[in-house]
Amino acid sequence: MIVADRKSLEEIQEMIKPHRKLLIVGCKGCVTVCNVGGSKEVEILASALTIARKKENNEIEIDTTTIERQCDNEYVSQLKETVGNYDAVLSMACGVGPQFLSEYYREQKFYPAVNTTFFGGAVSHGIWEERCAGCGTCIIHDFDGICPIARCAKSLLHGPCGGSSNGLCEISKETICIWDAIVAKKIEQGRLEDLLKVRPAKDWRTARDGGPRRSIREELTR
């Protein structure tokens, strides 16, 4: 899923400073699963902003709603009756949400309430980690299900660099050297020689290097 973090309340307060009537829109997709922009978090943000404004004696009226997905116009269109009733709209979806909303409702002003961070999963309750870089050409099978592009700080494809020490990466004591993990897994499985395989250079045109990407599935288009 796409993982995000809520922006600081200070930053959000600054964004919405000129507005007195606001709609906060949550998303029931990824941001609900990573507990950052679902209906619960929308209510918490609304309450926090209301308290802050009451304290400043500059009251704000905030309404909330959470739609199925903000990355789908079918659901985005459900806001058409209400979206015009507000000075601005704060989206708690990943970066896709406020873009879809502002493309659909060109007259309205949209703000992102979260910072979209990575594609990943929950490794334990409340802790998420990056697992995929969305490079467009998956090769994790070559590394026993471990992605060196997303999980190596340098995205190396040919073994650890000199910054690997005792299984940790030089960037932080909390970051494991993923190449250490790949080699350990290969040894464990008795397949270390797999790493000797010569592979053609990776085609980075399918990643961001090739510009904004588009996916067309002819069988689904109308």
Add this chain to the structure above:
Amino acid sequence: MRLNYPSEVKVIQVPCTGRVDIIHLLNAVEKGADGVYVAGCLEGECHYLTGNIKTRKKVEYVKKILGEIGIEPERVEMYNLSSAQGARFAEIAREMTAKIRELGPSPVRMNDPVSEKKAA
């Protein structure tokens, strides 16, 4: 036991403190409460195993939010005591009331004539 505790304290009963959510505490502050505290069972004695421990974390989160928006985080607290500790319950009520009295009225209520009236 007939113990006295300050009449400002309004008790809201829940089956377990685990039921108390972040939004409940925020709503209380938003509506003008000068302070809110959660009285949970002693740690390790939760009938539902971890309800009180989970809620302590929620209380900490609410404190963080309040700090970020310039409201004294001490207005929200979590206490642990057993249901047999009536005297401690009264003591906590006095302790919390004294602390809130020292902090003064909530800045939220100060600027809101409606909740100011209600609170009075």
